[in-house]
Amino acid sequence: xxxxxxxxxxxxxxxxxxxxxxxxxxxxxxxxxxxxxxxxxxxxxxxxxxxxxxxxxxxxxxxxxxxxxxxxxxxxxxxxxxxxxxxxxxxxxxxxxxxxxxxxxxxxxxxxxxxxxxxxxxxxxxxxxxxxxxxxxxxxxxxxxxxxxxxxxxxxxxxxxxxxxxxxxxxxxxxxxxxxxxxxxxxxxxxxxxxxxxxxxxxxxxxxxxxxxxxxxxxxxxxxxxxxxxxxxxxxxxxxxxxxxxxxxxxxxxxxxxxxxxxxxxxxxxxxxxxxxxxxxxxxxxxxxxxxxx
Ligand code: GDP
Numbered sequence: 001x002x003x004x005x006x007x008x009x010x011x012x013x014x015x016x017x018x019x020x021x022x023x024x025x026x027x028x029x030x031x032x033x034x035x036x037x038x039x040x041x042x043x044x045x046x047x048x049x050x051x052x053x054x055x056x057x058x059x060x061x062x063x064x065x066x067x068x069x070x071x072x073x074x075x076x077x078x079x080x081x082x083x084x085x086x087x088x089x090x091x092x093x094x095x096x097x098x099x100x101x102x103x104x105x106x107x108x109x110x111x112x113x114x115x116x117x118x119x120x121x122x123x124x125x126x127x128x129x130x131x132x133x134x135x136x137x138x139x140x141x142x143x144x145x146x147x148x149x150x151x152x153x154x155x156x157x158x159x160x161x162x163x164x165x166x167x168x169x170x171x172x173x174x175x176x177x178x179x180x181x182x183x184x185x186x187x188x189x190x191x192x193x194x195x196x197x198x199x200x201x202x203x204x205x206x207x208x209x210x211x212x213x214x215x216x217x218x219x220x221x222x223x224x225x226x227x228x229x230x231x232x233x234x235x236x237x238x239x240x241x242x243x244x245x246x247x248x249x250x251x252x253x254x255x256x257x258x259x260x261x262x263x264x265x266x267x268x269x270x271x272x273x274x275x276x277x278x279x280x281x282x283x284x285x286x287x288x289x290x291x292x293x294x
Contacts, residue, residue: 001221001254006294008037009078016071024060030074031056042224042255047085047262055081079289085258086285091242091267093282096213100132100177101184104170104210106203106238107218108230109191112246114143116218116272117188118150119280120244124184125156132182133158134173136166136206137190147188154277157182166190166202170210187212195230200237207238215240216269219260221248227256228263235264242269245283249273258292 012033019026031052038048055077058064064073095101103120105113114137121131133151135158137143144160151158159176161169170187177185189206192199207215217240219231234240243264245257248271261268268283 001248001250001252001257002041002292003251004253005037005041005255006292008040009034009292010294012037013071013075013078016074019071022065022070022074024065027056027059027065027074031059034078038255038258041253041258044225044228044255044259044263047259050262051081051085075293079293082258082289082292083285085262086288087261087267087283088285090282090284091269093214093242093269095129095184098213099183100174101214102174102187102210102212103184103214103216104187104189104203104207104212105216105218105244106189106234106240107191108195108220109140109193111191111218111220111223112244112272113137113191113218114146114150114188115275116216116244116246116270116280117147117186118154118156119272119277120216120270121151121156121184121186122154122277123280124186125154129184130182131156131184131186132173132177132180134170134185134187135160136169136187138164138166138169139190143188143190150277159185167205167209170206174210185210195233200233203238214242216242216244217266218244218246219257221245221254221257221271222250222252223256224253225256227259231260231264235266240266242267244268244270244272244280246272249279 035052058077124131135144135147148158159173161172273279
């Protein structure tokens with residue numbers, strides 16, 4: 001992911017480095033290149049506009065322009081602004097003192113919710129927790145089976161409540177967790193390929209019924225420009241506390257993932273980098289920004 005964005009940005013930086021002393025026109029031209037590179041990577045238009053305006057303003061100071069290595073300072077400013085765009089600091093998942101903690105995952109179908117639920121369970125298990133997965137996606141016939149299989153692979157039980165309504169399954173899972181001394185319930189909810197009212201209402205109803213400590217939205221890094229619409233609608237309807245970006249190992253342009261924090265104001269908590277259970281990483285804005293700059 002971000003390969004072509006990285007290449008474009010590095011070409012811009014190389015051109016600047018080749019010049020020695022920089023003029024305002026050099027900065028303007030570099031900012032135009034950066035704007036194009038971000039737009040072509042599918043970063044949201046407004047996010048790009050703000051990013052470039054802030055970066056340009058910081059670059060055009062005497063401190064940068066009159067310095068001995070102006071190009072290096074520009075690179076540093078772009079890096080800083082990328083870190084800022086991505087949320088500046090790590091935002092770890094904090095569990096409350098309530099037992100069981102309930103973490104609910106929302107998102108579109110295919111976004112990677114079920115996979116993320118399993119990875120999160122695996123991560124928590126490694127931290128000494130005893131999670132329980134709740135299979136509330138009753139519409140995609142294979143979803144509960146998929147969860148049961150993956151849960152089995154990592155040794156985490158799955159509450160299925162076959163035939164029951166998703167709200168009852170979520171509530172049943174919480175009761176089961178109390179009975180069986182499981183301290184975290186991870187609720188995998190249903191998604192649709194596109195936002196639809198019934199899906200949204202169901203997520204709202206499950207949330208009301210089990211009062212999750214955390215709602216995490218799973219967002220596919222390959223979503224592109226439509227990501228803004230998707231995350232804004234979820235933010236409005238179900239609200240959420242943080243984001244898991246999935247499929248960051250893919251080769252799409254990835255700019256949607258860069259827009260999420262700025263558009264929702266919610267922290268990115270994890271990134272998912274593959275299909276294996278151990279491929280969920282705590283998100284680090286710094287690491288991601290450095291990865292983008294190559
Ligand atoms: P859900 O409908 O939101 O529950 O989505 P799934 O968890 O079933 O994921 C949809 C597809 O994306 C599956 O084929 C997953 O194996 C795949 N997937 C999920 N997360 C990742 C990831 O981080 N990287 C890759 N490469 N594939 C993923």
